[in-house]
Amino acid sequence: MRHISFNDPPPDSVWITKANKLLEDLKAAPSAEERKKIIDSNGKVWGDLKEWLLKLSHDKCWFSEAKDCFNHWDVEHFRPKKSAKDLDGTVHEGYWWLAFDWSNFRICGNAGNRKKGTFFPLREGCVRITDPNGDLRFEDHLLLDPIHEDDPSLLSFNVEGRAIPNPHIQDEWEKQRVIYSVGRYNLDFPPLMDKRKVVWQTCWRHIQAYKEELSRYHKDKNNFIAKEGIRKEARSIRNMLKDNQECSSVARACILSTGDDRVRCLLQSS
Numbered sequence: 001m002r003h004i005s006f007n008d009p010p011p012d013s014v015w016i017t018k019a020n021k022l023l024e025d026l027k028a029a030p031s032a033e034e035r036k037k038i039i040d041s042n043g044k045v046w047g048d049l050k051e052w053l054l055k056l057s058h059d060k061c062w063f064s065e066a067k068d069c070f071n072h073w074d075v076e077h078f079r080p081k082k083s084a085k086d087l088d089g090t091v092h093e094g095y096w097w098l099a100f101d102w103s104n105f106r107i108c109g110n111a112g113n114r115k116k117g118t119f120f121p122l123r124e125g126c127v128r129i130t131d132p133n134g135d136l137r138f139e140d141h142l143l144l145d146p147i148h149e150d151d152p153s154l155l156s157f158n159v160e161g162r163a164i165p166n167p168h169i170q171d172e173w174e175k176q177r178v179i180y181s182v183g184r185y186n187l188d189f190p191p192l193m194d195k196r197k198v199v200w201q202t203c204w205r206h207i208q209a210y211k212e213e214l215s216r217y218h219k220d221k222n223n224f225i226a227k228e229g230i231r232k233e234a235r236s237i238r239n240m241l242k243d244n245q246e247c248s249s250v251a252r253a254c255i256l257s258t259g260d261d262r263v264r265c266l267l268q269s270s
Helices: 013-028 032-040 043-047 050-056 110-116 172-184 190-219 224-240 248-257 261-268
Strands: 073-077 083-085 091-093 105-109 155-157 163-165
Touching: 013 032, 013 043, 043 073, 050 073, 050 105, 073 110, 105 110, 110 172, 155 172, 155 248, 163 172, 190 224, 190 248, 190 261, 224 248, 224 261, 248 261
Parallel strands: none
Antiparallel strands: 073 105, 083 091, 155 163
């Protein structure tokens, strides 16, 4: 998972006008059932933003960072639109006023979206916003969200391809958020784990080659072949960290796992 920025230009004005009109229709609807009918009959509206949303993530799932092993892409509503389930399965009315709000849309592979369903639990004792006039900042949601800059850094990975809490986490609530999100987003989907293993192994090979070339050069500063080898391996590692690469956050976790400051410095220049 990487941070996804909504700072780029918003969707085109025609789409926004249509979405705003539907929001007004929802507000004017006389009942929850009527609101659900409006939402159900206009599913194409958020589907029309799929390509725009994919561009923000370089055609990757926002949660898994995969392109082809997490099944076809869904436009997922982070806050569920028609009903929202708590941790214990209690059902609440959904965030219907966000059904056509593009800032509530995420791209998620079908393997993750099906598992998430309409679950949207909050921290115990936290207020749940139930109408468009409420302030969503009062909600402390359990699920990690890639548009929040700090959430992706809570998630890490190991050599087996498993998604795990970042080792630096001390707070139990943050650990709980990661563990729950891994399960609810299906982030240990077997084909996804296999892809992570390949990324980790590839990155690890480049790291070892980088360290070997460093050692050769430090022994002989006239060894220009080793000097070029350092640059070549560093470029390969930095390339794996680019935001257009699949599972780039796995490569980052691999680098951090070395505990080698020389290798970790590559993160600063990527």
